[in-house]
Amino acid sequence: MKPFEIDAETGLLIPSTNVASLKKGAVVIKDNFKFQQTPLASTSDKDPSYIGYMVHNLGNGEIxxxxxxxxxxxxxxxxxxxxxxxxxxxxxxxxxDKMYWNQVFWEFEVTGKRDISFDSQPVVFVKITSIYCSPDFYINRVYFECFAKTLLETEIF
Structure with missing residues (x-):
């Protein structure tokens, strides 16, 4: 499997593997975890795609x-x-550009691993805003990745 294709219309890379990783140069530029490193904090040497622990307080910003x-x-x-x-x-x-945001997904009262699909589009910034957490006010994410599933499906058929 190729790690990416190039979109003929936009010239953008279409990745088939995770691009939200320290190894690929992604960074967390905003969260509320005081000990978060600017690069994605990898706490596992065995898994370079692991981005570490991200957190923010409910009603107090986003990641x-x-x-x-x-x-x-x-x-x-x-x-x-x-x-x-x-x-x-x-x-x-x-x-x-961090000026104009497009809401691509939302879910209510869920937990665990979430598989998220949306219409294919150019992305540089991803903003995760929590709107509810039970029973406390801290929203915790321990793993996150981004890729293009459409590329994987194209190669299968």
Missing amino acids: ILQLPQAYLLDTMTLLLHNKKNHVFSYIIDVSV
């Missing part, structure tokens, strides 16, 4: 991830901290 360049994306995977009795509601927006 913004910056990819190293614009990619044509349509898929994300998000692992919400899977604590007993915890459920989360969140919104995902994407942007190429």
